[in-house]
Amino acid sequence: MKNDLWVEKYRPTTIKEVIGNEEAKTLFTEWIGNKKPLKKAVLLYGPPGVGKTTLVNAAAREYNFKIIEMNASDTRSEKAVNRIATPASSFTGLDKFSSEIKGNMLFLDEVDGIAGNEDRGGVNAVIKIIENTRTPIIMAANDPDLEKLRPLKKICLLIRFQQARIPLIIMALKKICEQEQVKYEFEALEKIALNSQGDVRSAINDLQGLSEEGKILTLQDTFALSLRNKNISMDETLKGYFAAKNVAEVASFLNSSDAEYDDLLMVIGDNVARRYTDIVELAKAYDYLSQADVFRGRIGTENWHLFKYFYNNLAQVAAVNPESYKPFEFITPPPIRVITLFWTKTKRTMLASICTKIGNQCHVSKYEAKMIYVPYLRLMLQQKNKTNTLIEWLKLTSEEVTFLTSLKMF
């Protein structure tokens, strides 16, 4: 029960299940159900986290459309839009005939984010596609009043989304409690909903974090929620992170932390060995941590749609066995990896210089020079047998020679 995030478990799968915005939902279903709508595209707009993307996904499932999505993580220049969106919007896929799928649905998320040199000509390309499309085109934006979106607005049906209201959030929380068989005081749900400030996702996360099997969720339990709007320091984040009782509580601490994700990843890596004494648990924790690291690398600066995987894996590290938690002394920043990199900088620069020289003379890469040539070169220099010719040929300095002969490992 505690290892699944309720936000994912109870993500709406039908239009009816999407909380709030009844008028917007009605307008949208009318448009998508219409075979010959007046406008070929629709622009959903409103603040983040109100269910625009969820509604599109639910509608695609309900009306049997295959979603082809381009979001902020993709480059959306004229060329890129034409390459992906033009075939998707003008041709009918073979699966239309072989299954129940009605066809493609093009979804351009965060269109207000089409900007800069990378996305040059993107809006104009989208307009051209809308004019010639044979499939529904849906766009989502947070701020529709931007100047660059004006031509798009003229040819789209505009649908406005608003934040979820408190009674609606309470109702959603009640439903989840009933399904998870969590007993609750109404006032506790009320406090969670009020605290969420219209953000359904955070309300569900809080509910999961606070509820325990066989215990009644009381108003008193929700007093800890005042932490939500505070930015927690690295030290407090680590304390809360390792002491958390389940994944949702860990997620809640990570949410409110003001620490950088990269720093957090390294510091957690330093402290995991102190947290778990059992080897099996430690191995499992490191496994999650390595997966988080892999996803962080894949996210880079663009692929933020992978963030949830990074985040979930990082949360799982602390939730391997919450019952075995005993307070311990944290290794706080700067992380060991950063310190090691600082202390070894001179050595690494020296080795890189030697490898460049070997690479130039032997026509090999720096990596190959480091892995294959340097160990033999070190042995040859340590033997001090006719090494002068070699040193001269490689143009090594006396410091580099000393460094190589004293090199223990690399």
Place this chain on the structure above:
Amino acid sequence: MVILNKNGFKLPRVEKEKFTLLMRLGLEYNSQKMLFSIKHYNNINQLQNVLQDILKSEIAFTQTCIICGTDFGCSTCKYFKACPTKDLPFSCICNQCLRPKKVMQQQVLF
């Protein structure tokens, strides 16, 4: 404050320009029933301002409960002050539907 029923409400006679503006902002006029109703919700904030100007009073639209279908005003809601979207949109849950179990419990106790 004037509470208007979004499905049909009357307005005093307005000039042609104002009438056109109301239609453009999303109102619909039923000439047989002589009632205005809301057709589009996208310009609702501007529409609210124009209507306030016409009626010379603060206005609010009724909310429809998505559970029981009754119309009610936002001012009757317990969370009115904390609500992030006062008056708009027009669907919510009324107080009776939000706490039905307590009502039942009270009935059992009596």
